[in-house]
Amino acid sequence: MGSPPRSPAPAPRSNMPALLARARSVLDEAERSESAADRFCLAHLAALRTAAVVIAERGRPAGSRRRLVSVWVVLQGLVPEYDTWTSFFAAGATVRSAVEAGAVSAVSTRMADDQLRAAREFLALVEDSLGLLAA
Secondary structure, three states: OOOOOOOOOOOHHHHHHHHHHHHHHHHHHHHHHHHHHHHHHHHHHHHHHHHHHHHHHEEEEOOOOOOOOHHHHHHHHHHHHHHHHHHHHHHHHHHHHHHHHHOHHOOOHHHHHHHHHHHHHHHHHHHHHOOOOOO
């Protein structure tokens, strides 16, 4: 009989700026992309990286390793106040999958721009909440 499952320890806060810088770098790449499909996918990837920072900082919920769960579901369980963000980006995951499967017409310019804008706002919110605003 073993001990109950434990959450992994949160990542050291010293790693947070570097992790957020990676998300910011992907956002910058998205902004330079002329393709709406690429811009959408890169913005969504940046949002995923930002969410991963929050999960790393807070630690995964106990028992979450037993089944495959979307990062958005995990984040919603850890930080319920991000519900609007998790819902928005979870909906974008289906579109991103379609684009990555070759359905580039699944994304309009407006959708890509909305995804990029939301990913930037989400990153700023997370940086602010962690006290790690970019200079």
